[in-house]
Amino acid sequence: MEKISFKKTYSPLNSEEIIAKQKAMMDQKRFEHCIGVSETSKKLARLNNYDEDKAALAGFIHDYAKQIPNEEFIKVIKEENFDPDLLNYNRAIWHGIVGTYFIKRDLKIEDEEILTAIYRHTTADSEMTTLDKIVFVADFIEPQRSFPGVEEARKVAFNNLDEGVGFELAHTLDFLVKNRQKIYPKTLKAYNKWAIKNN
Numbered sequence: 001m002e003k004i005s006f007k008k009t010y011s012p013l014n015s016e017e018i019i020a021k022q023k024a025m026m027d028q029k030r031f032e033h034c035i036g037v038s039e040t041s042k043k044l045a046r047l048n049n050y051d052e053d054k055a056a057l058a059g060f061i062h063d064y065a066k067q068i069p070n071e072e073f074i075k076v077i078k079e080e081n082f083d084p085d086l087l088n089y090n091r092a093i094w095h096g097i098v099g100t101y102f103i104k105r106d107l108k109i110e111d112e113e114i115l116t117a118i119y120r121h122t123t124a125d126s127e128m129t130t131l132d133k134i135v136f137v138a139d140f141i142e143p144q145r146s147f148p149g150v151e152e153a154r155k156v157a158f159n160n161l162d163e164g165v166g167f168e169l170a171h172t173l174d175f176l177v178k179n180r181q182k183i184y185p186k187t188l189k190a191y192n193k194w195a196i197k198n199n
């Protein structure tokens with residue numbers, strides 16, 4: 001694992017400060033997942049002519065809020081004008097969307113492109129920027145992920161980013177339906193946009 005650092009942080013905080021704050025928010029296993037997503041984001045950025053350092057930073061902080069308690073998420077949804085419909089979902093959905101609030105508050109990152117990629121990293125959306133797609137896909141295929149189909153997901157995603165998004169959404173929808181989980185509307189819209197085959 002290479003030592004992680006960012007040339008530009010899009011924040012008054014420097015690279016070490018961002019990394020230290022992130023480390024304090026999560027256990028070692030989650031922290032290592034974030035490093036994996038960062039490295040995979042960088043690789044996908046290189047393949048798709050996107051800013052590698054910016055992708056590495058967005059990938060690194062994508063799960064910043066993953067271990068924040070439910071009560072804190074609920075309080076922020078109610079007090080910071082998030083869509084009240086979010087209360088009908090759970091932390092699986094909250095940590096990305098509401099995570100943007102904690103990233104602005106604690107890491108002082110205001111860059112809209114980065115914040116949108118964090119916002120969309122779990123559910124995806126019908127509209128996605130290159131950075132949104134990079135972080136969404138990197139989260140699914142980073143080296144520590146091991147589930148049936150991950151090798152195929154890696155192959156597809158490294159070959160074509162949009163197809164990687166579609167593959168991931170089909171897999172996620174399948175998983176959610178099998179487990180009779182509620183589908184967040186944006187996840188369904190994203191599936192319809194990115195996962196449908198033309199023939």
Ligand code: GDP
Nearest residue numbers: 063092093121122123139172181182183184187
């Ligand atoms: P992680 O934070 O690295 O574990 O990965 P993600 O942020 O991608 O996903 C967190 C969880 O959210 C996964 O278990 C997904 O299956 C789940 N998830 C994604 N979309 C939906 C959805 O529409 N509804 C529900 N209920 N869960 C979802």
Ligand code: FE
Nearest residue numbers: 062063095122
């Ligand atoms: Fe996540």
Ligand code: FE
Nearest residue numbers: 033062063139
């Ligand atoms: Fe993640």
